[in-house]
Amino acid sequence: MTSRARIEHMDDHTGYLIIKVAGMAVPAFERALVPLGLNTRQVRVLGFLHGESLSQAELCARTGLDRTTMVAVLDELEQLGHATRERSKSDRRKHVVRITRNGKAAYAKATKKLLRAQEELLQPLAPAERAQLHTLLSRLFDTSQACAPEPAAEAVS
Secondary structure (H helix, E strand, C coil): CCCCCCCCCHHHCHHHHHHHHHHHHHHHHHHHHHHHCCCHHHHHHHHHHCCCCEEHHHHHHHHCCCHHHHHHHHHHHHHHCCEEEEECCCCCCCEEEEECHHHHHHHHHHHHHHHHHHHHHHCCCCHHHHHHHHHHHHHHHHHHHHHCCCCCCCCCC
């Protein structure tokens, strides 16, 4: 369907279908993480910390979470023993966040659960269709990131 075509039904609108599929995916992913005592926001943050330490401001920029939500997520991760926060040695205004050994193990378990949930969600698609969907969604995401304005620099994180 071309973007100039008249839309007769909401199901003919690609944007509506994206929203509906996301509405199916998010609860499925949240349910998959319940046995681990985690949620998708926490796993998203652990994923960005998995290879490096980041400031809270950098985590906000990379994850798309606002500062208030990030503080709450980091509080939860610290309580679970999955991450630590400490003042930066080079800039005392910043908090540096690191994943712990327990956090790495939790992230590994979470990604397995999420992959299973993803398999269930995408089960109606053939492997080639799954690859094509991933490629198209990646292109849309990359394009939207390239066009997005730079996040405002924050003096304190």
